[in-house]
Amino acid sequence: MTATFALIVDTFREAMARKIFWGLFGLSLLMVLFFLFIMKIDVVEGATATITLFGQTAGGEHRDMAVDKLVKQVHSSISTFLYSFGMFLAVFASAGLIPSVLEPGRIEVMLSKPISRAHLLMGRFIGNVLVVSCNIVLLVGGVWLIFGWKTGVWSPGFLVAIPSTIFVFSVLLTVVVLAGVLWESTAVSTMIPVVMMILSPILAQEETARKLLSSEWSRQLWLFLYVALPKVYDVGKMTLDITLGQGAGSWWPIWSSGAFGILVYGAAQWIFEKRDF
Amino acid sequence: MTAELAIETTDLRKVFRSRWSGKEVCAVENISLRVNRGTTFGLLGPNGAGKTTFVKMLLSACIPTAGTARVYGRDTKDPEARRPIGYLPENHRFPTYFTGAGMLDFYAALSGVDAAKRRKLIPELFERVGLDPKWMDVRVGKYSKGMLQRVGLAQALIHSPSLLVLDEPSDGVDPVGRRQIRDVLHALEAQGVTIFLNSHLLQEVELFCRDVAIVNKGRVVLEGTVNDLTAGKGYKLVAMNGSGPKEWNLGSREEANGKIDDLRREGFSIESLVPTTSRLEDVFIEAVQGKK
Ligand SMILES: Nc1ncnc2c1ncn2[C@@H]1O[C@H](COP(=O)(O)OP(=O)(O)O)[C@@H](O)[C@H]1O
């Protein structure tokens, strides 16, 4: 337990020593502050409107609807932002945290301690997920609280973005880890998951592709890639649907992406345990 | 029985295979070594002899191609085998975001030392390795090479190991620092800590170690106690008087000069003074030259 905790704290410390993580936190904080500021103006400008809106009387029902819609729209744009730009930034920031720990002259000291390699890798992985999670909780939680407090609309659907983004990030992080233990290169560790992210919305157009692709094997390949690779886009869309108060639909993007993550992490651990340093 | 030994390897072997070309390098060729508890053991050899690879296999940082390695009777595949080991690698690169104290805290925690004990031990260790405690809260990125070596040594000692493994410990350390490090090591030796050191410096091993093995091209070429293997080192003096030539074997330069003074006073005439080498020196020099 002492060792696990130390590994997690170490990951935080290293992340904080990198400017990019401060950038990530700064960005989240900025967004939270931005909404805080915007909402203030709203309240000031539309003070009477707001007050009547949230009066006990049911008089402003259509306005209530309008606020509700606005909040949901903001929520869904933040979700979209998280799944595209935010996820990219998080992967970009994390990609160096695995190769750095494998650096010659550093890894030997860690390996000489009485902990297994699996433990070491897991500590780093969890630490990395937690760093990014803090960021996501700050952003999503902060925005949710501000909107709830200012508008009185507490739509819990938005909070689903927290576990869902953390989940997708963790899956992409397994790819970062695998690339890291294989090639020890930050660039490669960034590129592969980013390519997967970009491919994901394209591959998701599986039904359109079936009509457009001429040969059977290319259709099969498309389907295979879609099924095998992490479904960043589909999980993002699910989250959006939930945020907007619609149903979740099929859960298979979740569990198939999860299976992908477990498989890739397993491979990374297997390779790490056999490597010489 | 085996636990009587600090380190025991049987036919330990490591072949590195390049991932792309498939080219093979045999860094360690069937080394069987026994290191007694409480001794100071020097693994001596020219650069590229396989010393670092050997030590890394003891720590499971390298996976042996064949053979077994045991530390206090435990197979090194078991992470627990590393619990009694303190290790200072050559060319270490500690993360620069650590402060000196933060670094010791982290590595001690990995060894399972609890937080209260760590807080108590960190300043003690700074003192012990000769670092001013005012450096505790300074990032190690600002440390000099000699200071890094000391804080590295502190890192290897913080969990009170009974086997200390040092890879080229005097690299980059000035003579005063070497002396201080040697004093720290002597104190540990007196406490019964087994010390295993890798070195390409004959003098370092001669000065510090009780047992020695010379490795060359992955093989042990000579093994024994330093005392036995350095016997014969010194000077051979031949001098004449009326009754013909006589021979003396003298251990040191001072001794030789003193003897010459005495003999001159007694009316001898000096025929020759030839330096003699020890077996250890002979084999080592052969190993170094054979490499070229
Ligand atoms: N990771 C590695 N991959 C390939 N060859 C290696 C690796 N590590 C060491 N070697 C080779 O193994 C031999 C022994 O190296 P090393 O154990 O570092 O020697 P020493 O510590 O005695 O100087 C050298 O020829 C070196 O090039």
Ligand SMILES: [Mg+2]
């Ligand atoms: Mg070496």
